[in-house]
Every structure is written in structure tokens, then in C-alpha cells.
Amino acid sequence: AQTVTQSQPEMSVQEAETVTLSCTYDTSESNYYLFWYKQPPSRQMILVIRQEAYKQQNATENRFSVNFQKAAKSFSLKISDSQLGDTAMYFCAFMKPYNAGNMLTFGGGTRLMVKP
């Protein structure tokens, strides 16, 4: 079974600064997918970024980028130029390909506070 660990329950960052959220996972699979989801106070789950394990290049989406280290089983999220609207819970998630349930395995989350 896969496990996903987010070791930082809470973090804070000043507006316009850069912050990195950590995620490690454990799997015996060689191919898989990794995701970061954002959950603002509205409770809505929003996909931030995703990475396919067979791709060497780190994914980027505007101010969000990942540092994917496959050998270390690490998948950190970097948020540049932090904005007040980035305040939210952030969840790292893992998915095996070709699993019938398309099940995502989530980490416990990191609460990020962006301070003005």
C-alpha cells in the first residue's frame, strides 16, 4: 500500500515571499502520478499541479512549481510570490495508474498562512 507523508502540519510565509511545502511518499511502483491540491476555507478542493513519474521535467503552473526527486520519493511544492489568496490547506496525493477506482492516496495536509 502507498503512503503519503506531509511532515509540516502548519507553515507561514510573508506576502510576496517564497515557501516550499514538503511531501514524501512510499511506493513500490515505478510509474505513478503525484498531485498537489489546495483547500481554501471555502472547503473546495482545487487541483494545483500534477506530475507524472516517468517525466524527468518538474511541472510548473504559473507561481507553483514542484521539485520531484524520484529516487528520494520526494515531491515538494514551491509557491513563489505568495499571495493572501494562497492561504489554505495543501494536500499532496499519489495515484497508481490503471487502478480501477482511480483512488488518490492523500497526505495529512499542510496548513499555509500567508501574512500581509
Added chain:
Amino acid sequence: NAGVTQTPKFQVLKTGQSMTLQCAQDMNHEYMSWYRQDPGMGLRLIHYSVGAGITDQGEVPNGYNVSRSTTEDFPLRLLSAAPSQTSVYFCASKPQGTLAKLFFGSGTQLSVL
């Protein structure tokens, strides 16, 4: 386009009561699923469906039933609520394809006393 709609948003039950959490999507997605979110544990898959008439168990199915009579609706039933089922429940849907984007509803916060 409403997306994924969940009702109710909040619910309080007494132990032993039954209820149905409703989920509807208007995007003609074949795949629908239910997750529960507990503090410190992220979301865990309860049940899922890959099309009308087809359902299967996820990681934590005990105490929950589902059915999928139409493409649009995927209700989650609690037959005899227990305090351990106090949680936030999310319905999600997506089109075919492993990497297709998963669309989440806004969640139902359920408290069982």
C-alpha cells in the same frame, strides 16, 4: 454549468439514524466517487462508480452504501450512523482517462452525536 453539487452542506444526526448524502453532476462524467476527510488524515476513498449500474468499494467502505442508477447521480447512504462517521464528505467526478481532472463538490459536514 453547476459542476458537482452536494446536498446538504451540513447535517447533524443521532447515533443509529439513517440518511442519504446527495451528489449530482451535470458534466456527463462516467466516473464518480465519495471521499471522507478527517483531521490529519487527508481524504480517503469510500466508494466509486465507473458508470451507471457499476459501483465498487474504496479504502473505507464499511457503514456506507451507494448506487448509481443514472450517470448524473451518486448518492451515499448511511444506514445506521455512528460517531466514527463524523467527517466531511466529498463527492468527485471526472471524465474517462486516468489523468483527467477530478472535479470535487463543496463537501458535506456531518456530525453524528
